[in-house]
Amino acid sequence: MKTFYVTTPIYYVNSFPHLGHLYSTLVADTLARYKRQCGYETFFLTGTDEHGQNIERIARERGVTPQAHCDEMAEAFRRMIRDFGLEPSYFIRTSDEYHHRGAQALWRRVREAGYIYKGQYEGWFCPACAEFKEEEEPGRPPMCELHGRPAERVAEESYFFRLSAFQDRLLAFYREHPECVRPAARYNEVVSFVQSGLRDLSISRVSVRWGVPVPEDPQHTMYVWFDALSNYITALGWGNEGAHLRAAGVSEGPVFDRYWPADVHIVGKDILRFHAVYWPAFLMAAGLPLPRTVYAHGMWLSGGRKMSKTLGNVIDLDVLRRFFARDAVRYFCLREMVFGEDADFTYGALIERINADLADGLGNLASRTLTMVQRFCDGRLPEASARAWGGYEEELRAAAEATIRTFVAEFEAYNFSRALEVTWGLIARVDKYLSDMKPWDLARRPQERARLETVLALAVRVLRVLAVLLAPVLPETMRALWRQLGFSGEPAGVNPQELQVEAPISGVRIGEVRPLFPRMDKEKTMAEIEKQRQSEGSVSSSAWITIEDFARVDLRAGTVVFAEKVTGADRLLRLLVDIGEAEPRQVVAGIAPYYRPEELVGRKVILVANLQPRTVRGIESRGMVLAAVVGPEERPVLAGFTEDVPSGSRLR
Ligand code: MSP
Numbered sequence: 001m002k003t004f005y006v007t008t009p010i011y012y013v014n015s016f017p018h019l020g021h022l023y024s025t026l027v028a029d030t031l032a033r034y035k036r037q038c039g040y041e042t043f044f045l046t047g048t049d050e051h052g053q054n055i056e057r058i059a060r061e062r063g064v065t066p067q068a069h070c071d072e073m074a075e076a077f078r079r080m081i082r083d084f085g086l087e088p089s090y091f092i093r094t095s096d097e098y099h100h101r102g103a104q105a106l107w108r109r110v111r112e113a114g115y116i117y118k119g120q121y122e123g124w125f126c127p128a129c130a131e132f133k134e135e136e137e138p139g140r141p142p143m144c145e146l147h148g149r150p151a152e153r154v155a156e157e158s159y160f161f162r163l164s165a166f167q168d169r170l171l172a173f174y175r176e177h178p179e180c181v182r183p184a185a186r187y188n189e190v191v192s193f194v195q196s197g198l199r200d201l202s203i204s205r206v207s208v209r210w211g212v213p214v215p216e217d218p219q220h221t222m223y224v225w226f227d228a229l230s231n232y233i234t235a236l237g238w239g240n241e242g243a244h245l246r247a248a249g250v251s252e253g254p255v256f257d258r259y260w261p262a263d264v265h266i267v268g269k270d271i272l273r274f275h276a277v278y279w280p281a282f283l284m285a286a287g288l289p290l291p292r293t294v295y296a297h298g299m300w301l302s303g304g305r306k307m308s309k310t311l312g313n314v315i316d317l318d319v320l321r322r323f324f325a326r327d328a329v330r331y332f333c334l335r336e337m338v339f340g341e342d343a344d345f346t347y348g349a350l351i352e353r354i355n356a357d358l359a360d361g362l363g364n365l366a367s368r369t370l371t372m373v374q375r376f377c378d379g380r381l382p383e384a385s386a387r388a389w390g391g392y393e394e395e396l397r398a399a400a401e402a403t404i405r406t407f408v409a410e411f412e413a414y415n416f417s418r419a420l421e422v423t424w425g426l427i428a429r430v431d432k433y434l435s436d437m438k439p440w441d442l443a444r445r446p447q448e449r450a451r452l453e454t455v456l457a458l459a460v461r462v463l464r465v466l467a468v469l470l471a472p473v474l475p476e477t478m479r480a481l482w483r484q485l486g487f488s489g490e491p492a493g494v495n496p497q498e499l500q501v502e503a504p505i506s507g508v509r510i511g512e513v514r515p516l517f518p519r520m521d522k523e524k525t526m527a528e529i530e531k532q533r534q535s536e537g538s539v540s541s542s543a544w545i546t547i548e549d550f551a552r553v554d555l556r557a558g559t560v561v562f563a564e565k566v567t568g569a570d571r572l573l574r575l576l577v578d579i580g581e582a583e584p585r586q587v588v589a590g591i592a593p594y595y596r597p598e599e600l601v602g603r604k605v606i607l608v609a610n611l612q613p614r615t616v617r618g619i620e621s622r623g624m625v626l627a628a629v630v631g632p633e634e635r636p637v638l639a640g641f642t643e644d645v646p647s648g649s650r651l652r
Helices: 019-037 053-062 066-083 097-112 163-176 184-195 224-229 243-247 269-286 317-323 326-336 347-376 391-412 416-437 446-470 475-484 522-534 536-541 547-551
Strands: 003-007 041-049 090-093 116-126 131-133 152-161 264-268 294-297 300-302 555-565 573-578 585-589 604-608 614-616 619-621 627-630 635-638
Touching: 003 019, 019 041, 019 066, 019 264, 019 294, 019 300, 019 317, 019 326, 041 066, 053 066, 066 090, 066 317, 097 116, 097 224, 097 269, 152 269, 163 184, 163 269, 184 269, 224 269, 264 269, 269 294, 317 522, 326 347, 326 416, 326 475, 347 416, 347 446, 347 475, 347 522, 391 416, 391 446, 416 446, 446 475, 585 619
Parallel strands: 003 041, 003 264, 041 090, 264 294
Antiparallel strands: 116 131, 116 152, 555 573, 555 604, 573 585, 614 619, 627 635
């Protein structure tokens, strides 16, 4: 039997899941469903990445053991999977014992092949990313762009992986396998990164305890990426007996030979280098086959910026759970993001797509067709008749056949958004066909019976095609549509590669007709979401930062001593704020529509004093005044004090 192995990245347990995490998993889930439908025996792996200094530190801050912290977080990710109806074959946790044994077995293989040696590592390390950072200016800690904090200097004994030995082999591999990194732009990036030269990689730490001990030298803990990447094979039972698979009822023992090499590792582009450079090099060193494709998707942005707990702009799964049907979230994510590129997530756009594409598009087509079958054909699927079959029908049938082929081709190429766009093109055509043919008028003329039945039979056949094609994207609603059409079994049981418009379905009694996707009231829903976001619930689900993280922000009480409008910029004011320094700070603030300069002078404000200076409209801004952001129009309301406070006082 043909097999297919798809993985998601395993999730860091440093923060609660958000839309970005959900996305990788639902893409993999959709692919897995599609491949199963095409007859592949499919293994879909996801899980949690639990080790490293950062996790050790978070657990300490929370006053719990690392294991207890990881247990709690792994449960949050499992809940995401349950709540969104995702169906992985297995959920791996890197703190599981079988995984430790597998990772150690990989280490031994690489060491025995001569690619691991002991040395001294000195470098800049961001504990939040568990990643060493390149030094940009000699002696100066590089800033971690992602976490907005300086990297830390680390000097210690370390094992090294001889990555430099793999430069030519990797380049040859990329050349021979142009599909190994996708999309093409990412492939080119990876190739030029490797061409620019590879340095050996430090792959152990002595200062970190929470991790997989290095075999035969347990003072050392494996670098978290060596341990994490190996999950893709340890989960299949490589380097262990696969007893975990038996315990989970997945298989009797290891399934490594059946599924490895992976058909596709779905990853975000931020972690491409680990998957497309380090991971193949580790595997080459161990003499194991390399994954067929690493597909790097883009980032979901929120308000135009990368979603991150540090920026506080994450799309909260609680909000999605509470306000939206899960199929609608799946559809939106796959339709809105061109796979491989970045996209902006807004609740407004989600609601608009639900209303336009799902409620008015697919949902309406299904309910108007089935209601007419109910009324005009006594609830039985009609038969098309040769007498009434003309050029229009033939054209539509051909369009449906072409849609099937394009959908399959686009799905195989990971162009989910395009596959859906094409499918909605077909929906629009059938809608127009019904409007043109007016079956409700035909029903009033008995001599038009054959035509009426032909029109409805064709519409029903297209609905059947849609249910099959869209089953991996909208699993629950397409199952419901299948039942409304009166069919037995599942739409997922029909192979889209063998799907045809013609099907022997006449005479089938349809089920109860119900709306598939209710329309949403955009304004009301947006107002309710805003209310929930203001409430404590969503704050508690964003991630923790440590007290040290917070202490890095230098907050000061200040007094505005001067304010004026910035010429040529409607939103900006230039402020001078006294924070007890020799000179007041010059700050540019986007509050001009809401505050007059004269009402600000003398006012106490809170200033972020150690923000990197930046130049706005030619004016250097050295800090930021804090404001609450209120309402959908995001009106700023300046933060202040109700008691008198000397300028320059620190806030903590
Ligand atoms: N633990 C590593 C992966 C190890 S795999 C051997 C990791 N974890 S993560 O939790 O930080 O990220 C998991 C996945 O979520 C990554 O693919 C990442 O790109 C994705 N996303 C996190 N934020 C995202 C968005 N805002 N948008 C889309 N996906 C993003 O990295």
